[in-house]
Amino acid sequence: MAELKSFVEVHPDSHFPIQNLPYGVFKPQPSSSPRPGVAIGDYVLDLSEIASAGLFDGPLLRNSDSFLQPNLNKFVSLGRPAWKEARATLQKLLSATEPTLRDNKELRQKALVPLSSAELLLPVVVGDYTDFFTSLHHTKNCGLIFRGPQTPVLDNWYRLPIAYHGRASSVVISGTDIVRPRGQAHPSCGSTPYFGPSLKLDFELEMATIVGPGNELGKPVDINNAEDHIFGLVLMNDWSARDIQAWEYIPLGPFLGKSFGTTISPWIVTLEALEPFASQAPKQDPPPLPYLTEKVSKSYDISLEAHIKPAGHEDSGVVTRTNLNHLYWTLTQQLAHHTINGCNLRPGDLLGTGTVSGPEPESRGCLLELTWNGQNAVSVNGLNRKFLEDGDEVIITGYCKVTINHDFEYLFCGMLLSFQFLMTKFLSLQFLNCSN
Amino acid sequence: MAELKSFVEVHPDSHFPIQNLPYGVFKPQPSSSPRPGVAIGDYVLDLSEIASAGLFDGPLLRNSDSFLQPNLNKFVSLGRPAWKEARATLQKLLSATEPTLRDNKELRQKALVPLSSAELLLPVVVGDYTDFFTSLHHTKNCGLIFRGPQTPVLDNWYRLPIAYHGRASSVVISGTDIVRPRGQAHPSCGSTPYFGPSLKLDFELEMATIVGPGNELGKPVDINNAEDHIFGLVLMNDWSARDIQAWEYIPLGPFLGKSFGTTISPWIVTLEALEPFASQAPKQDPPPLPYLTEKVSKSYDISLEAHIKPAGHEDSGVVTRTNLNHLYWTLTQQLAHHTINGCNLRPGDLLGTGTVSGPEPESRGCLLELTWNGQNAVSVNGLNRKFLEDGDEVIITGYCKVTINHDFEYLFCGMLLSFQFLMTKFLSLQFLNCSN
Numbered sequence: 001m002a003e004l005k006s007f008v009e010v011h012p013d014s015h016f017p018i019q020n021l022p023y024g025v026f027k028p029q030p031s032s033s034p035r036p037g038v039a040i041g042d043y044v045l046d047l048s049e050i051a052s053a054g055l056f057d058g059p060l061l062r063n064s065d066s067f068l069q070p071n072l073n074k075f076v077s078l079g080r081p082a083w084k085e086a087r088a089t090l091q092k093l094l095s096a097t098e099p100t101l102r103d104n105k106e107l108r109q110k111a112l113v114p115l116s117s118a119e120l121l122l123p124v125v126v127g128d129y130t131d132f133f134t135s136l137h138h139t140k141n142c143g144l145i146f147r148g149p150q151t152p153v154l155d156n157w158y159r160l161p162i163a164y165h166g167r168a169s170s171v172v173i174s175g176t177d178i179v180r181p182r183g184q185a186h187p188s189c190g191s192t193p194y195f196g197p198s199l200k201l202d203f204e205l206e207m208a209t210i211v212g213p214g215n216e217l218g219k220p221v222d223i224n225n226a227e228d229h230i231f232g233l234v235l236m237n238d239w240s241a242r243d244i245q246a247w248e249y250i251p252l253g254p255f256l257g258k259s260f261g262t263t264i265s266p267w268i269v270t271l272e273a274l275e276p277f278a279s280q281a282p283k284q285d286p287p288p289l290p291y292l293t294e295k296v297s298k299s300y301d302i303s304l305e306a307h308i309k310p311a312g313h314e315d316s317g318v319v320t321r322t323n324l325n326h327l328y329w330t331l332t333q334q335l336a337h338h339t340i341n342g343c344n345l346r347p348g349d350l351l352g353t354g355t356v357s358g359p360e361p362e363s364r365g366c367l368l369e370l371t372w373n374g375q376n377a378v379s380v381n382g383l384n385r386k387f388l389e390d391g392d393e394v395i396i397t398g399y400c401k402v403t404i405n406h407d408f409e410y411l412f413c414g415m416l417l418s419f420q421f422l423m424t425k426f427l428s429l430q431f432l433n434c435s436n
Numbered sequence: 437m438a439e440l441k442s443f444v445e446v447h448p449d450s451h452f453p454i455q456n457l458p459y460g461v462f463k464p465q466p467s468s469s470p471r472p473g474v475a476i477g478d479y480v481l482d483l484s485e486i487a488s489a490g491l492f493d494g495p496l497l498r499n500s501d502s503f504l505q506p507n508l509n510k511f512v513s514l515g516r517p518a519w520k521e522a523r524a525t526l527q528k529l530l531s532a533t534e535p536t537l538r539d540n541k542e543l544r545q546k547a548l549v550p551l552s553s554a555e556l557l558l559p560v561v562v563g564d565y566t567d568f569f570t571s572l573h574h575t576k577n578c579g580l581i582f583r584g585p586q587t588p589v590l591d592n593w594y595r596l597p598i599a600y601h602g603r604a605s606s607v608v609i610s611g612t613d614i615v616r617p618r619g620q621a622h623p624s625c626g627s628t629p630y631f632g633p634s635l636k637l638d639f640e641l642e643m644a645t646i647v648g649p650g651n652e653l654g655k656p657v658d659i660n661n662a663e664d665h666i667f668g669l670v671l672m673n674d675w676s677a678r679d680i681q682a683w684e685y686i687p688l689g690p691f692l693g694k695s696f697g698t699t700i701s702p703w704i705v706t707l708e709a710l711e712p713f714a715s716q717a718p719k720q721d722p723p724p725l726p727y728l729t730e731k732v733s734k735s736y737d738i739s740l741e742a743h744i745k746p747a748g749h750e751d752s753g754v755v756t757r758t759n760l761n762h763l764y765w766t767l768t769q770q771l772a773h774h775t776i777n778g779c780n781l782r783p784g785d786l787l788g789t790g791t792v793s794g795p796e797p798e799s800r801g802c803l804l805e806l807t808w809n810g811q812n813a814v815s816v817n818g819l820n821r822k823f824l825e826d827g828d829e830v831i832i833t834g835y836c837k838v839t840i841n842h843d844f845e846y847l848f849c850g851m852l853l854s855f856q857f858l859m860t861k862f863l864s865l866q867f868l869n870c871s872n
Contacts, residue, residue: 127604127605128603128604128605133688146687154686154687155623155627156620156629156683156684156686159620159629160620160629160683160684162684162687162688162691163688163691164600164601164688164689164691165600165601165602165603165691165695166601167564167601167779168563168564168604169563169564169653169779169780169781169782169785170653170778170779170780172653177654178654179653179654179778181776181777181778182656182727182776182777182778183776183777184592184595184596184725187591191591191722192722192725193592193595193596193725195725195726195727198777217605217606217608217615217696217697218613218614218615218696220618241777244777247592247596248592248596248598249687249688249689250590250592250687251578251582251590251598251685251686251689252569252598252599252600252685252689252690253600253685253687253688253689253690254688254689255598255599255600255601256773256774256776256777256779257777259601259777259779260653260654260777260778260779261653261778286627286628289620289628289629289631290631291618291631337692338692340617340618340619340692341617341618341619341634341677341680341692341693341695341696342606342615342617342618342696342697343603343605343606343692343695343696344605344606345605346605349605
């Protein structure tokens with residue numbers, strides 16, 4: 001396999017090689033209108049310019065205005081054939097051997113915008129946001145912490161991908177400040193609940209599906225067609241106030257403990273780009289019911305990390321390293337289950353995986369688990385953390401690597417192909433004084 | 437007080453007198469574009485025609501395009517001063533003594549559309565839908581049924597208005613068929629869950645707030661300003677599959693047991709129209725925390741009924757009679773609590789009250805309570821019902837009545853002023869054979 005290369009310079013460490021081409025929405029200038037783009041090296045390619053120049057010349061996108069929209073909802077609604085056509089067009093246009101864009105200086109200057117000067121926006125309008133609970137390790141740890149050792153994982157968990165409806169209005173793009181929420185928590189002495197700023201603010205390292213075409217109300221998606229409804233994946237931080245959550249969640253589930261903010265990465269990595277990193281999903285025991293039994297049970301080998309950068313510090317410290325392939329329920333099972341009752345998914349809907357925790361203590365995906373609800377502290381650049389402090393920045397990254405053995409001429413010459421979902425978040429300094 | 441009368445004929449039994457003027461969205465013809473309207477007698481007044489004729493001549497709406505939109509989101513975002521101005525303009529235009537519209541035959545013919553020929557649509561785009569759990573009687577009954585007599589009502593319930601995020605995509609307008617959902621339920625024998633059409637399909641009689649301007653992320657709404665964020669109320673049926681719900685809801689709350697459909701009435705009755713029916717809200721013990729303590733604690737005296745009309749029957753039978761003023765937590769407390777963590781509400785958001793059950797057995801707002809989870813049956817036109825059957829139509833109505841004692845000339849001449857939220861829903865005939 002000859003390696004596909006772009007005429008756009010891509011540093012070997014870049015997470016945006018021509019094999020990735022993640023989709024986002026951006027403004028080239030503060031006064032510009034939002035438009036779709038793909039990341040390539042240190043640039044974002046303005047798809048509205050490519051469309052206006054008539055370069056989407058395949059049969060499905062030739063007359064489409066889907067890249068002249070302020071978000072990606074229309075494009076993701078078109079489905080896999082259009083997504084494949086767009087990817088083929090863009091990989092050809094950006095390749096080192098294709099002169100159309102490479103040799104058109106005027107178009108290149110309009111269409112290739114330095115990432116450093118682009119303002120990144122939410123890539124889609126999220127109609128509904130759902131959050132699943134699909135890591136067995138996370139589920140078990142939460143069960144042990146909140147309910148004790150009797151039944152940390154309930155019977156229903158092994159039978160269906162448990163989930164709750166989240167709040168769509170407070171889904172924000174990476175970089176948006178999050179204000180420490182106020183709320184009620186369990187009474188500590190006497191019978192009056194605590195009220196004030198949350199004292200147990202946490203992150204949750206997650207990924208999330210961006211839904212493609214979706215389905216009509218009353219018409220479930222078949223498990224073996226579910227992949228065609230997944231446009232791609234983003235990183236997600238499901239900010240959680242553990243004290244608010246613990247007091248409010250029985251019997252109707254998480255509400256204000258979660259709805260003060262959910263951050264997603266600006267770039268959606270497509271399933272086409274992720275295909276080389278597909279892996280076999282874990283065996284499920286008991287076997288799933290027929291409506292959740294799939295011909296191919298696929299996961300993705302995506303390395304995930306969370307770092308914390310305390311206020312005033314130059315460097316961040318890693319607090320967890322995990323992998324998407326630790327999840328028990330697959331992305332396609334999540335999506336098919338969501339629709340089995342007839343619930344309609346719409347283009348751009350967001351389906352979080354839930355916290356991605358692995359089996360080792362150091363692969364737990366949130367502070368609740370890492371510090372066992374504040375009993376222990378984790379070390380971050382020499383500081384102790386039980387929960388997040390004001391000014392902490394949480395950085396979540398995801399990347400895929402593959403080592404390709406070339407033919408005998410390049411024997412054992414490993415090529416690192418990686419790309420990254422980068423998410424940086426800031427905690428605001430409001431409520432600096434957290435004492436009651 | 438002289439009684440305000442319209443030049444539009446309004447039958448004494450009509451629920452749309454000039455005192456009501458509920459807002460909706462409709463198409464005059466199947467090929468027309470959707471536009472806002474208010475109901476008056478047997479007509480809907482086309483607000484796009486009134487706006488185009490320049491008759492919204494107050495300072496706030498004179499140059500506004502808020503009635504030239506396909507939904508009410510822009511209008512509800514404008515806030516109470518604009519709502520009051522619109523109401524004053526419309527009550528003047530429609531009054532018997534005002535010639536502007538009354539004597540303009542051409543405009544009248546364009547702007548007054550017979551309700552019988554109008555197609556009613558969802559009045560707002562619902563960004564997020566939240567459902568509360570604010571009837572003590574409903575909460576107690578559900579606790580007794582699902583958890584037993586020890587603690588039917590948990591401590592947190594008296595401290596905060598419990599709620600969960602619902603599914604916005606499946607909110608539909610009255611008249612939309614609902615397909616019986618399929619899903620998993622508790623294993624009945626052996627360890628494999630039941631899978632198939634829900635065997636415990638239920639309605640929930642609710643009302644819901646339509647949110648007005650809303651708030652920015654991170655900036656809670658003060659309890660004493662919360663009323664200014666409530667545009668009006670609709671009737672709501674929170675269709676529920678009790679078997680799916682019971683199996684899935686621990687620990688993250690209701691999901692597929694609810695998300696297959698939520699029906700709202702086409703007409704939003706404004707808080708201005710409801711003001712004569714305001715009543716003192718029930719005393720709360722323990723007293724609410726300061727952020728939930730309001731200067732005026734208001735409920736509304738709205739009579740609510742649910743009827744079932746079995747397939748093939750001419751008549752419906754009443755199954756419950758209740759009243760909005762049975763709710764423990766007020767609408768303003770619900771709204772303020774929702775934002776205390778900084779969660780942002782957007783114009784058009786839907787906040788359900790939860791099932792409105794009263795203290796008497798016959799005022800319970802859903803079949804789960806009325807039949808005690810299927811242990812008893814209710815009689816509907818001589819038929820027994822434990823849960824809903826295919827083809828059943830659920831009709832929910834709400835109305836307000838006030839008796840005004842006029843001055844001595846009209847001593848004891850009571851005037852019945854009533855208006856109605858009418859909701860008719862059909863269950864589709866899919867999955868007629870419900871046996872496993």
